[in-house]
Amino acid sequence: MATIKRRTVLFADLRGSTGLYESLGNAQATAVVTQTINTLAQRVPAMGGQVVKTLGDGLMAVYPVPSMAVASALQMHESLETTAAAPHAAPAVSRLKLQIAMALGEVVEVNGDCFGDAVNVAARLLDHAGDNETLITGDLYDELPMDTRAAYRSLDRVHLRGRAEPVEVHMLPPRGVDTTATLMETRFDLSEPEGLQLLWRDSVYRLSRSDLPVLIGRGSTCALQIDEARVSRTHARIDWTGGGLQIADLSINGTYVRFTGDDEVLSLRRGACTLHGSGDIGLGGSPNEVGVPILQFSVMSSLDDTVPMRLPPRDPAS
Structure with missing residues (x-):
């Protein structure tokens, strides 16, 4: 049975896995990527969210509260940094980068999966994210506490593939210094x-x-x-x-x-x-x-x- 709910949709994607397959081989690289995605996925329920599905090098999740989704994204970035810095981590893991995109709106939940405009916007917004960046829509930004908004900077209105109207986008820059x-x-x-x-x-x-x-x-x-x-x-x-x-x-x-x-x-x-x-x-x-x-x-x-x-x-x- 389909239900309609207002949710924050999050897409996360790991980039750099190709280098892992080249340096570690298929079996070990697959294990590293899978373990990394599973580690990131653990940050979802910890902030009240639900993992909808994993997508090879990424995942999709939904959250009932926008601020919890943003906090979860921060924890994912921190988790990847911690994993890469661990003494036992393969050197190639440090080349993995995380892109996250989020949108707020009504979603249709059917048999554990989610559909709707917010899902499409978040998925297409991910194409515009750079390494270790988090992009969010203006609607989501407006619902965040003022102290949280201060960390974001406006990218103005961005045209997304397949959409006639541009979408207001805000970016949380990568942690640390480039x-x-x-x-x-x-x-x-x-x-x-x-x-x-x-x-x-x-x-x-x-x-x-x-x-x-x-x-x-x-x-x-x-x-x-x-x-x-x-x-x-x-x-x-x-x-x-x-x-x-x-x-x-x-x-x-x-x-x-x-x-x-x-x-x-x-x-x-x-x-x-x-x-x-x-x-x-x-x-x-x-x-x-x-x-x-x-x-x-x-x-x-x-x-x-x-x-x-x-x-x-x-x-x-x-």
């Missing part, structure tokens, strides 16, 4: 930037902080559309984080950054790094490879307001 950004900051004297210039073919776009975040990809929901075979529908996100400009990979084929004057190419692969100076962003391959779509960037210390060059507006019907 190691790639720290590495860059030790090598360069970074002043706080004021904007970013992007060059794609013959088009130049200049973005201020208020224009961020910006999604880059092949899909019509992205503010900067790049229609190339190697580019994912939602390939990367550039955002203002921790006083700097950060690019996060959200793709299948990876995002690669080469800074001007540096021979090293950073492979993000669902990771992120701080942008500084200028350089090239390879979408789906290294900028050193022939045929890779390359987006040139330049971090600006000031903006020329007399020549405002902005991203083209998205088609409201898309």
